[in-house]
Amino acid sequence: MAETLRQQQQQLPPSPPLPVLPLIQAHQADDRTIALTKEFKKMKPPLFCGGVDPLKAEAWVLGIEKLFEVFLCTDAQKVQLAAFTLEGEARRWWMLIGNKDEGINWAQFLEVFYEKYFPQCIWDWKVFEFERLKQGNHTVAEYEAQFTELAKFALHMVDTDYKKARKFEGVLRGSIQERVNVLKFSKYVDVLDRALMSESNMASHNRPFEWKGKMQGSYSN
Incomplete structure (x- = not known):
């Protein structure tokens, strides 16, 4: 019986080698994570x-x-x-x-x-703030920063780029909104770029009149 078992074992195929590659890959992944974390920590x-x-x-x-x-x-x-x-x-x-x-x-x-x-109550208040958000006397850049900060709490209102563009455009200051709305942009980035450009152009247009007024005031003195 023992001799028969020994012969059968000799006829069995050799055991496959251990899967070393996945272990190596796991170590490499750990090394990359450690290196990434060190770089992030420097910031x-x-x-x-x-x-x-x-x-x-x-x-x-x-x-x-x-x-x-x-x-x-x-x-x-x-x-x-x-x-x-x-x-x-x-x-x-x-x-x-x-x-x-x-x-x-x-x-x-x-x-x-x-x-x-x-907490949900704070979240609901942020949604309320976003619903009431308007540019008002803020610059376009300041308004955009508030818009971006609050939008994450009301994703259902800006879940497409088109809805985001309409929401942003809808509460721009009147003089800027007129210049943006006429172009009917469908992308948020285009609405933002046009609003910034319109604000800059309006400021450049008003600057000579402000300078002229100051000069007239100095002559009258």
């Missing part, structure tokens, strides 16, 4: 420790997203880098959430983050 990203102040949570998101404008990385890497800046209670929260939601993208991260640190 001194804002830290977030949690708490009950939604304005601090919003300020942290704005600070992180500002860095992402110049620090090129994938959506998944954004989540990894943002998680690196969480400390204290926020870090403990993410350790629980991150284990359940592996592979989430940046938009999904913001959704769970705001759900935790931005």
Whole structure:
């Protein structure tokens, strides 16, 4: 019996080698993540420790997203880098959430983050602010900054580029809106560019009259 088993074992094909390549790839991915994190740390990203102040949570998101404008990385890497800046209670929260939601993208991260640190009542107020937002006496650049900041809380109102363009154009100051509306732009970037150009042209046109008025005043004195 023992001799028979020995012969059968000799006839079996050799065992396949262990899959070394996936292990190597995993180590390479870890090395890239470490290198990316070190580079991101040099930019001194804002830290977030949690708490009950939604304005601090919003300020942290704005600070992180500002860095992402110049620090090129994938959506998944954004989540990894943002998680690196969480400390204290926020870090403990993410350790629980991150284990359940592996592979989430940046938009999904913001959704769970705001759900935790931005109460619904504050969110509703931001939507109300966006609904009432007008350019007023602000410059186009100032108005655009407010528009962009508040729009993320009311995505249902700007979920297409056309709707975003109409919303932005609809509450521009009258003199600027007239110059933009006549062109019937369908893209937000075109509406913004035209509004900025119109504001600049109007300022240039008014400048000689202001200078002339000052000169006449100096002569009368």
